[in-house]
Amino acid sequence: MLGNPASLPHALLLAGPGGVGKSRFAAAMAARLLCEQPRGSWACGECDACRWQAGGNHPDFRKVTLEVDDAEGDEASTKASSKKSGVATQIKIHQIRALEDFVFVGSHRHGNRVVIVDPADAMNGAAANSLLKILEEPPPSVYFIMVSSKWRSLLPTLRSRCRKVLFGVPETGAAVAWLKQAGIKDPEMELGLAGGAPLRALARSERGTKDSTAEIIAPLSRQPLDPLTLAAHWESQLKVNPELNLENLVDTVQKWLHDLIRVRAALAPRYLARENENLSRLAATADPARLNRCHDSLLKVRATARHPLNTLLFLEDLAARCAVALTPARH
Incomplete structure (x- = not known):
């Protein structure tokens, strides 16, 4: 794909699960498209264009992403989230409109121009429609690279303007070897x-x-x-571990429940392989219907995890759902 940029469409959608390298691929693609002395599918890393790109100063490159909060969110919910995290939850219309001069005026280096939108699924409706208008009449030598882990949530008309490139998780052995090389002590557990x-x-x-x-x-x-x-135990963990939050905690419980359902169905755990013995013991008496109802309910619980009215009450509700799910099946 990168070896012949002339064959590229004006808009690409890099789609797939998070954590598999879509953003890194987008950055490598942008560098290759802007490089003035490319080496096959790769940027040379040595020309002026590559040095500017590496320093974040290339005049023919733009990246649209979630802004650091400036207290100008479009909606009250966005403001509340941004004040807590420091980062907005949406890509807004003014960010897309700011691309118009860049796209339609001309290239500084008389070559390609590249725009990365990451994560593209964070665009609100107004921003997505504004981008759609730009893509309807794209100038030559302008490339849009959109990155999304939730690409199905994008406007269908926007998706139709892009060539989709699907990313999947790599082969387990290769991923474990890469994590070992990165110095991860327990790569199998972390990967799961x-x-x-x-x-x-x-x-x-x-x-x-x-x-x-x-x-x-x-x-x-x-x-x-x-x-x-x-x-109470979960609440104490939240207090002693500053890196742990309610969303992470619910995510972990979801993974545990997902694996319990798999083991109940005589399948191997997907996330917690080392818990197979405990999962098998619990699955032996578990009611599949209760497990599935709990799994479905946790999808709604997770949506409120970012802003619970009361943390302890939230955790008590979560724990109660798990207790009901583990009630032995009647024979």
Whole structure:
């Protein structure tokens, strides 16, 4: 694909799960398109254009991403989230409109111009429609590279303007070897918890998430399960581990429940392979219908994890759902 840029469409959509290298590929593609002395499919890394790109100063490159909060969010919910995280939750229309002069005026270096939109699924409706108008009449030698882990949520008309390139998780052995080379102590565990996505596994390890995973799921194997005791335990973990938040905690419980459902169906765990013995013990008496109802309910619970009204009540509700899910099946 990169060896012959002339064959590229004006808009690409790099789609697939998070943590598999889509953003890195987009950056490599942009560097190749801007390089003035390319070497096959790769940028040379030595010309003026490559040095400017590496320094973030190339005049023919733009990246549209989530802005650091400037208290000008389009919606109240966006403002609330941004104040907490420092980063907006949407790509807004003014960011896309700012591309118009860049796209239609001309190239500084008389070559290609490149725009990366990452994550493209973060565009609000107005921003997506504004981008669609630009893509309807694209100037020559202007390339748009959109990156998305939720590409199905993009406007169908926007998707239709792009050539989709699907990314998948790499082969497990190769991913484990790469993580070992990166210095990860337990690559198999980290890769499993990351759903097979090596970059996500690397980020999890660097955040120190592994230890909290064991603390989150260990009490779930102790029967009978006391929801109040479990919720208090989870709350203590949130206090002692600054890298752990409610969203991460719910995500871990979801993975545990997903694997419990798989083991109940005589399948191997996907995320927590080392918990196979405990999962098998629990699955032996579990009611599949209760497990599936709990799994479905956690999808809604996770949506409120970012802004719960009361953390302890949220955790007690989560623990109670798990206790109901683990109620033995009646024979």
